[in-house]
Every structure is written in C-alpha cells, then in structure tokens.
Amino acid sequence: MSTEEFSVIGKPLAKVDAWEKVVGAARYADDFFLPRMAYAKIRRSDHPHALIKRVDTTRAQALPGVYAVVTGRDFPAVKFGILPVSQDEEALCTDKVRMVGDPIAAVAAVDEETAEKAADLIDVEYEVLPPIMSVEEALAQDKVRIHEYGDGPNIHKAVAFEFGDVEEGFRQADLVREDVFFYQGNTHLPMEQHAAVAQWSPDGKLTLWSSTQTPHYVHRALAKTLQMPPAWIRVIAAPVGGGFGGKTDPFSHEIVVARLAQLTGRPVKIGLTREEVFYCHRGRHPVLMWIKTGVTKNGEILAMHCRSYVDGGAYGSYGVASLLYTGALQTVTYKVPRYKFEGVRAFTNKPPCGPKRGHGTPQPRYALECHLDKVAEQLRLDPAEMRRRIAVDEYTKTANHLTITTCGLRECIDRVVEASGWREKHRKLPYGKGVGFACSSYLTGAGLPIYWNDMPHSGAIVKVDRGGGVAILCGATEIGQGSDSVLTYVVAEQLGIDPKDIRVATADSDLTPVDLGSYSSRVTLMAGHAAAQAAERIRTLLHEAVAKKLEVAPAELVSRGGRVFVKDDPERGVSFAEAAVLGETMHGTLACTGSYTPPKRAGKFKGSGVGPSPCYSYTACVAEVSVDPDTGEVKVDRVWIAHDVGRALNPLLVEGQVEGSVYMGLGEALMEEQVFREGLHKIPSMLEYKSPTTLETPEIYTILVETVDPEGPFGAKEAGQGPLLPVPPAVANAVHDAVGARIDEVPISPEKVARALELKKQGKPARVGPERLPVFKFPEPVKVASAFGEAADPSVKRKTQG
Amino acid sequence: MMRLPPFTYLAPLSVGEAVRMMADHGPEAMFVAGGTDLYPNMKRRQFEPKVLVGLRGIRELVGVRGEATTGLVIGAGTTLTDVSEHPAVREHVPALAVAAGLVSTPPLRNMGTIGGNVCVDPRCNYYNQSYQWRRAIGFCMKKDGDICLVAPGSSRCWAVSSTDTAPVLWSLGARARLVGVGGERVVPVASLFKDDGIDYLAKARDEVLTEILLPPVDGLRCAYLKLRRRGSFDFPVLGVAVALSLDGGRVKTAKIVLGAVASQPREAVEAGALLVGERLTPALIAEVAGVAARPSKPLDNTDLTHPYRKKMTKVFVARALRRLAGLPDSPENEEEVA
Amino acid sequence: MPTKTILTLRVNGETHEVAVPVHKTLLEVLREDLGLIGTKHGCELGECGTCTVLVDGQPVLSCLALPVELGGREILTVEGMAPPGQLHPLQQAFAELGAAQCGYCTPGILLTSLALLADKREPTRDEIRQALSGNICRCTGYTKILEAVELAALRMSGTPSPSPLPQGGRG
C-alpha cells in the first residue's frame, strides 16, 4: 500500500501525548491538588439486595475534620443512566440497594483518612431482601424484583428477530449443529482507578475533572441530577489511565463530588479504591449462548439461530445495546442468508455490566467461532479454508440489513495462514501442542447516537494562529488509544504542516465542540472526519488568499511540507505562516468548524439501531498453545493476527491497539473472571482478579491489512476493539487441537482442561461447558425479510480520499 | 487510596533492643521487616498495631554467612532477591533459591525478607479483603468476628499457610534461631509452626527470628514446585518441596513437604518413608505421589478450586521426584525421552 | 490528626525535608507532600507495580515503603530519570515506539527498566520479561514496551541503532 502520497498519514510517528507521559508530567484526575481541597469517601452497601430503612449520619457529622455528609435525600429525586430507556441509577441510593457496593452516603473531609473514618461511622439500617445472583435465578424468580421496570419481573429486556425463514434453511442443510456456550463476565481493570475533582465557584458554576471516556454524557448527567443549567457546568476529561469501556457511563461518584463541592464551597476530590472500581464495573456481561446453524457440506451457512441469556447486573447501563450486540454482528463476518436472534437481559444483584472492549460481541463471537470449528471438524474441512470460503463479500448487505463496505477478511485469513504456518501445524503438532483459528468483525462507530437527536456525532474547530501555529479543539477523549494523535495527523495532512506545529485541546465541554466519547471505536472515524473537514475548510480559505497573492487559481495550489505552493511550479509559493497572515488579512480570524454525522442506514424495523456502522473492520487470528496434559495449564506461545484497519493512519498506534486487544483477549480466554460468592465480589483486587503479566503474554505478530474504506477518514477503519474478538475462540480451538478437549466456556482455566481430559480418559466426550439452558419464553420474533446479498445502497461507492 | 492506620514506629539497631521494645509494648506492638506482608494487611485493617518495631535497621540480621558444606546461615533480614541470587544458595540449595525467586514480583522481592516470608500471615480469601468487604460479609474469627466463613461449624481458623520458603526450609531440615526476652533458642523450622490459621507460629510475641541455619548439604538434591495462576505476583495455592539424599542410587533420606494446603506446611511423612532405601523408579514415584497427596486437605479459600489443588498435589509431587530422578515431567512423555 | 515527624529524604538527587505522620507511605509523600505526581498507583497493596520507584537503584513498591525507613537512601522517581528538560534514552524509546498508551503504568515500567539496564547492558527479551513481570500494563500487551527497552539498550550501549521501528509486524 503506498502512503507516498501522504506526508503524515501512514508514518510511524510518536503519539503526541507521549512526551508528557514518559516524563510523568501528564495530569490524570487524581493528580489534581487544589487549594483547600476536601476529600470524599462513599459509604457503600453491605448487602446485595436490601431496602434502606434508615441512614443516620450523626456520628459521622460529629467527627472533627468532616465538612459535609450527604445521603440520597440531599439530591433532587431524579434518576440517571446512560441510555434514555434505562434511567435507573441514583447518585446515592435512597430506598433500596441492589448490590454490595451500591452508594448510600458520602462524606467530604479534611483528608482521605478522616473521610473514610466518617464514612464507616454512618449507621445504615437495612431490611434484607433475597439476592438474585445468576441469570437462571433471575428468570425463574417472579416474586422478588430488583427493578420495577423492564419486560418482566427481573427482565430488563427481551428481544427476538427473524430475518428470512431459518427453519427452511435448516431443512436444506447437509448438517445442522447445535452448541451451548458460556462466556464468564470480566472487567476492564484499567490501571488508573477512577477519580474526579469538582470545583464550585461562588457564582454557582461547576467544573468537574474526571477520568471519563464520555465527558459529554457526564455533562448531561450532572445537569439532570443536580438540576442545573448545562451552561453552568464544565466537564473536563483528564487524560484517562486506561478505560476500555469502564469509564463510559456517568458515575455516582462524579455527581457526589459535585454536590459536596457545592455544599462545602471547596474543591472536592474522590479517588476510588481498586475494590470500588470493581463495583463501578460496566464490564463484560456473562452470557449463556445457544447457537444452531445449518450448513452445506462445504461449510456454507444456510441459516443461523442464536440465543443469548445475558446477566446484566444491578442496573441498566448500556445493557439494551449490549444485549442487541450479542446478536447484531453475528452476520457481518460470514455469509448468513437467514438469521434468527433471541436475547434476554436479566437484572441480578451484582455490579452492572456494560461496554467492555468489543461491547457485547466477544461472547457470541466465542460461541460462533468455536461452533464453526466443530462444524469444520465434523465436515472434515480445514477451518481456515472453510472460513475463507464463507467470508462476506464487500459492498453487500447482511440478512439483518447491515451494510458492509470494504472487507479485507480473505486477505487477513491468507496472511495469518501464511505467517503462522497454519497448514503445516493444524492437526499435525505433537500431543500437547496445537493451533487454533478464528475470525471476527467489528463496527467503526455506532451509526446511531445514544440519545435520540439529529445533530453531529462529532465536532471540531481548527484555528490558525498568525504565527502559523494550529490549534484543534475537539470533544474527543484521549484514553491512551491515541485520539489526540489521530486528530493531529489528520489536520497536519490536510494543511501540509508538521504535526509539531499543532496543539490539541480536547474533551472540555466549555471549549471543545461535542464529541460523543471514546467508545464503540468511533473516534478515529468520526472525530477524524470532523477535524479533517474543519482543516479542509481552513485550507480553502488559505488557498483563496494565497491564490490572490500569487495570481493563480486556488485549485492550482497545494499545501505540503509547511508551504502553500503552485502544484506545477513548486518554487512559487509561500510558507504556511505567511499563508496564515494572508488568510487572516483576507478573511478575518481563521477558525473553521467541521462535524460528522454517520450515514443513516439502519433497517426499517424496531431494534435496528444497534449494529449499523459506517464500516466494519475485519480480523483473522491464529493462536498456538501448549497444554500441559497433567495439570491442564494452557500456555499461549504465539499469536498471529491480521487486521483490516482500512488504512493505518499511524501503523505504530494501530499495532499498539491490536497488541493491546490481543492481550485483553488472552486475559479473558485464560484467567480473568468476575465471580461472586455469598452476594459479594469474590476477588475485588489486582492480586486475585488475574491479569496476565509479561510472563503470560506471548509474542504477538501483527499484520495490518489496508482496504481504504470510502467511509473512513483517509480510508481508516477501527482498530481498538475488533482484534480482541477472535482471540478467545482461537485459543479454545487451539486447546482442542492440542489435546482434543472442547472447553465451551471462558475462562479456559486449568481445572476445566484437566476435567475435560479426565472425562476423555473415562471414555466420555472431552467437553466442559454449560449443560442446559434456562427455561424462558422469548417474545414472538419481529419478522423482517432478509436483506442478505443485496448490493449496498448506491450512496456507498468505492472512492479513495486524500 | 488504601492507607495505613496510624502507629508509632520504633527503629532499634540491635536484636536486643528490638526484643526489649517489643516486650515493653506488649500486644499493641508488632515486628515489621520488609512490610510487604504486614502493610497490605494493615491497610485492610487485618492488623492494627499501635507500635511497629522495625527490623530494617538491624545490620546483624542481614546477609548469608558460612559454607554450604558446614551449613549456610541466612540472616532473617536478608531480602528474597539476595537469597535467590546468592551463589552458594543457588548452587547447593537450589530449591531455596527457586522458592525465594518465585515469591511475588521482582520489586517485592527487593523489599520482602526471608524472615518475613517464613512468618507470613496465613491467607484466606474471606479474610485478605478490605475492612468494608469483611464488614459486608459479616467478619470472621481471624479478625473482628467469631465464626469461620469457610467451615462455618468449625471452632478454628483454616487460613492457608502461604509461604514459599518455609516448605523448602522444612524439607531441608533447616533450623531457626529465635531471640526473645527470655533468651535464645534454636528450633527446627518444622516445629516453628502450629496448625491454626490465627495462632500459626510456635514462637513468643517478643521473639525475633534472627537467622535460619541450613544443615550441611552433602549430595542433597532438592526441588520446589509452585502452583499458581500466573508466573508472578501470585501466592502459592500449592507448594511442593522435596529434599532427598541418595546413596548408590538408593534413597537415603527423603522429606516431602507440602505448602499452601493447610494452615502450616505439612510434611508427607508416610510418603517420604516409602522412598527410603529404594530406587527412584517411575512406578515408585507414582505410588509415593499418591500417598503424599493424602495429607493435602485444601479448603475453598484460595484461588483455583480445592479439588483441583488436591489433585495437583499428586501431580506436583510426582513431578518433583521425577525431576530429581532425571525423568521427564510427565509419564506420558516417557517413551519419547527414553 | 496524628503527630508529624520531620524527615529528610533524598529524592532525585535533591534533599527534601518533610513533616509527615510516620504512617504515610512513600507513595503518598511523593505525591501529596513533594508534588511528584509522576509516581502513580493502581492498588496500594503491592499487587500491580504501578507505584515502583528506585531506592538506591533497586525497584521497590512505594505504596509499601515508609519514608521513615529511607533516611539516607537515594530515591529516584520518573521525574528524576534525566536532567530537567531532557529525556533518558528509555523515555525517548518509549515515546518513539508507542510503548506508552494511556501512560499510567509507564513511570513504574521506565524505572524498573532503568534498573535492569544498569545491571545488564543488553538484556535478552526473556530477561526483560522477567524484570518487568511485576508491572502490569493493561494497554499495550507489553510488546511495544519490550521493544522500547531493547531499543534503548541498543542506543545506550553505543551500537548505532538501525531504525526506531520495531521488527516484524508490518508486512
């Protein structure tokens, strides 16, 4: 792929924020120390499910050094939540707690020790209710209710869709296979524990610095819960020390410090403990899945039917979207002409689940890819070749009306097959060693906003200084993924200047245009487009002014290498700084806006809002493992991964995203699990919640495939989430290749592998996984004609940008 | 941020002074060496001593002395890094170097001492939790409560001995020097422990563990295997220490000591006895491993399930013995190597 | 409030006097009393390595170290890795190769790597893995970190370094 046409795009540059990070100068939320600052602590529930009978703060109030104590009654009686349909959280619980760790009261004090002591002195009287700790219990329980809303006693949401007649597909099939899988919940575990600092000014205005991926939603939640005009609230996202989706909801502690700052007149800081971070959660939903496909003897899918039983935890969070995502993207990787999906999300008395890297899709991906591995085995097909054959075609639609633009999946498959030596290894390595294959696809930004509106999803301002310096103002949030850098590269390329001449100011609700946030892999595409458009507009103004001076037509000019010059006569031109002066002289202050709204392509049926995206990334992965047959321990030796990123705006950053995704996928595959006992999180610590170290992380070989998608800025698609998806199933399939055991549930812990091998010795099927499904009657499916194989809308055209 | 509760810190410069300070302050006081076990526990309010007697400044506690042939002496204040990297330890008692080198992480080993490691507070995942977590579950008898949450009917605590080095020291027949107000004594490491998750050390409060005395090592072969989820950070959820001496191909002495399956290291006496006088054949090893696993009685209070830990006891003992016999790890691979 | 003790600490080659309660950890004193916010924390219990600083050149966990025990010892934080305004080759390599994503684990990892390179001029990849096995990073998958340490080692040993790009990968 030639990147020669570009000066900045495609170059392995350092991240623009790397310099302050390597010297320890970046100020994360917990690094703010303001004069007269007070420290806050939250008193949290001891019970998974209980009514709050009384909260007595007398003893806490009396403790010297305490400035203020608040309970739920000190807030307007308004609930909040990320989705308009699930406004079910309170800043502090007033009448009921739904999980251990639910916030009940809060203290601001002279220091953190005093605040903690005071929080422990708050007396809470509970009336304990029976806890519901699993999806099975939740679906069976109709007397005890966690919430008063939803599609059933403890059912947050139940959905069903059918695109084309799946039964007909099964009838035509050479092989129909059903499997059941379980994907355990796990959490983001960012290294930075959430923190927030609120400052109230005497004129009644509020500023909040927070470790958030979505300052815009925090802004809205604060306005709603504090009943304040949004204009008086300023939310600034500090550099985020890791998010992965865990800092994508507005959180109770953000609202609490704001209220405490208002009451005390002091800046108030809260830094959560690691245990509290586990209570914030919003991580991977535990999902029990059933999948049935009908295939031809070549492995072509004729029909697929998937069911998800989703354990949502105590609150809604993004849950409705998460639930739909467990079904929506099953059709984007392989050709699925007929598709049926049924899903239910139940409430349980555990920290709420939400969007973790890959939001709702790693679980069904695990099911599908392990299932296909079994199909290939049964049909005696090579799993890689079979997948290659059934990969989707570009510029088509899926059964469930999603539009695919570019698709580099076949190239990804070929590249990992080649690089890993797949053909020489699969089913050929000695006992205990194996390779596994899996593919995936993921969206590049959700096509629809979280709250219904027709405004842009991202906006940017590019401003040019008389000296030639350029400032980008954009609401996008840097969480380590490189969003500040991407904005810089895009603008530098458009204006033909050195990235060093650009400063970015991001994620400040007062100063930067709205960007919806760093989630759903949307920032590069959406904020990238907004910034590119703003820069293009600036360039037009500059070219107009320079053209006048040089007495040429604006169309004859180009901006490159820090100059604006005549394309066919490069000697004739001016420096960028001179162009800025000419531009400002002609047009006045040089600042342009840009914005981006994704194409409206959702199908015309209820529930079609989740799944559409401007374009989809594709990934193929091979994992090579060693399994110790005596202990069941699985060691991943190597991972090859090829990712279709559309275009790598900076290959170094893309590789970083891919490697980080592989890492997180391996953690989920092998050891990470959010587990509970007696109503409590069993292991809310960095030590006992197992995150892989350097010693468990294998060599990762990353291959970038470029398809230059017409929807992405310079052709770019996402890279931050998709590459996680194929990793867990690739590992599972490799374990099977190594020792012949099917572990149909993550994590693939040593005891499960050992158990499967023991079963094998006893002559039973060497499988460990869920045995049954809960009894649940899904609603009648919404029946929609399958759009499979239709050509993409004419508005989607192959075009290259530059 | 998890913070320490307030305390007074005393910094004696000699063992005598440390012992006196401890005696003066009675049950309010605790010794601290590297603090890597005690400080996290204090942050979780598992201990709330009013006085800490810091052993860091006592020079005489630091260092490895003597010769392997006559018996190495390891100061209790020697860091785990120094123990694991010490040339004589590596050469003559490799199992000890391995065990010390497998404790948690490199920075932690730069701080933690071998004395502190032997004295590590037994662990339990109902107990190594924050004050707020323990309050939510209702506290247990090891701190702030009166029942055992793992074995509710039990009158004792079953917290798990989680030291890596103690099983090895026990298997080697090491002794410990204790100095207290009442004087000085040298006891086998094997008798330093009690089978109780709370009152786990057979030592007086005011006694300092000053040094560990290794026996002369002559033709001793030893091994240590540790079961845990990750290659670093994690405590053992099973440790197997084996020390053997051979005489003309036959086992002369043998000790197998299991870690992390009870409130103290547990010697598999019967299994060790089966080895004496015999050749280390695959068949004998398999038999001995089965017998060795009998005293392994893990409960459900650590990472990995207890039936699995029990099952792995057998695998690990076999593996340790096979390594000492020069056999491949797994019987499944036997033919390939042979 | 508990009584404070006046302590003298050597941090980044400078002598500081602080008045703090003895139960404040080095992590807290560095961040809250000396304003050295470059030292981060992810657990405060010795379980993540984020808070690693060097004491007399050795990596230690500042969340479990007491300043009262560190009189006369040389403490080095990320702020002191290079003279003001300059970058240590490790910092340079980490920035160039994208070894710092969110950057939160970075100070601890840089300092641990610094200690490693002081000990071994050209460590193997396995030695780097071992040395960094006490520092969790949730962003990078460690790959770029390992490459950056190798690049810095190469540059520090004076071997002319080919290109700052990692090997392999891009095809």
Ligand SMILES: Cc1cc2nc3c(=O)[nH]c(=O)nc-3n(C[C@H](O)[C@H](O)[C@H](O)COP(=O)(O)OP(=O)(O)OC[C@H]3O[C@@H](n4cnc5c(N)ncnc54)[C@H](O)[C@@H]3O)c2cc1C
């Ligand atoms: C994340 C983490 C992981 C860990 N992993 C492991 C592991 O894998 N394996 C393992 O074995 N340990 C592990 N530990 C526990 C501990 O860090 C080590 O055992 C370490 O060696 C303890 O030594 P220390 O000097 O820091 O002990 P300290 O914390 O100073 O003391 C521990 C106890 O011993 C007493 N004590 C210390 N020295 C003496 C002495 N000389 N005389 C009398 N009493 C004394 C103290 O009073 C205290 O009760 C881990 C700890 C953490 C935080």
Ligand code: SF4
């Ligand atoms: S074994 Fe029982 S008493 Fe002991 S710490 Fe665990 S729960 Fe508490």
Ligand code: FES
């Ligand atoms: S903060 Fe995690 S080890 Fe110190």
Ligand code: FES
């Ligand atoms: S760069 Fe984010 S944790 Fe390492």
